[in-house]
Amino acid sequence: MTTISYIYQQEYQAKEEDRVYTSDIDEYDSRQKPSESNRKKPRLWTPLEDERLKTAISMFGTTKWTSVSEFVGNGRSQSQCSQRWTRGLNPDLRKVSWTKEEDDLLLHTIKELGTKSWTRIASIIPNRCDVQCRYRYQQLQKMSPITVPKKENVEDSFLLPSIWTLIQFNKTI
Numbered sequence: 001m002t003t004i005s006y007i008y009q010q011e012y013q014a015k016e017e018d019r020v021y022t023s024d025i026d027e028y029d030s031r032q033k034p035s036e037s038n039r040k041k042p043r044l045w046t047p048l049e050d051e052r053l054k055t056a057i058s059m060f061g062t063t064k065w066t067s068v069s070e071f072v073g074n075g076r077s078q079s080q081c082s083q084r085w086t087r088g089l090n091p092d093l094r095k096v097s098w099t100k101e102e103d104d105l106l107l108h109t110i111k112e113l114g115t116k117s118w119t120r121i122a123s124i125i126p127n128r129c130d131v132q133c134r135y136r137y138q139q140l141q142k143m144s145p146i147t148v149p150k151k152e153n154v155e156d157s158f159l160l161p162s163i164w165t166l167i168q169f170n171k172t173i
Helices: 003-015 047-060 065-072 078-089 100-113 118-124 130-143 154-172
Strands: none
Touching: 047 065, 047 078, 065 078, 078 130, 100 118, 100 130, 118 130
């Protein structure tokens, strides 16, 4: 464990109850225009927060996101920590250009699963996250438009022949 990690761990254990969270958002302003959103504005991650996240992952793993977010502090939520790790800081992520084999696997997977669940698609493509897969697919579509056939609904495939038979039967009566 590095000295920085040790210091963070000691600080976490000593001041867990005294931790103060800060937020970028001001109190609700009733003078805001109705079109303005009241959502929190996204903040960029600082190098210190990234370091704290890496330390928290080494301490708690990638399943205890509540503990990780508390350790990172600074108002970071469980989902923010999880997404920052899985989409950016995870050292297993490939951040180089896509290979022809990866492109082929991506297109084959999209034909099988459709374009609704990028997380499932990314789980099949090694060392790529959901955002990388979606962005790469969009790039491939711009290069040459790709049409993804819609998956047939299983119920529809059983109902259509029987409905067609009923229609034909009624025509003969």
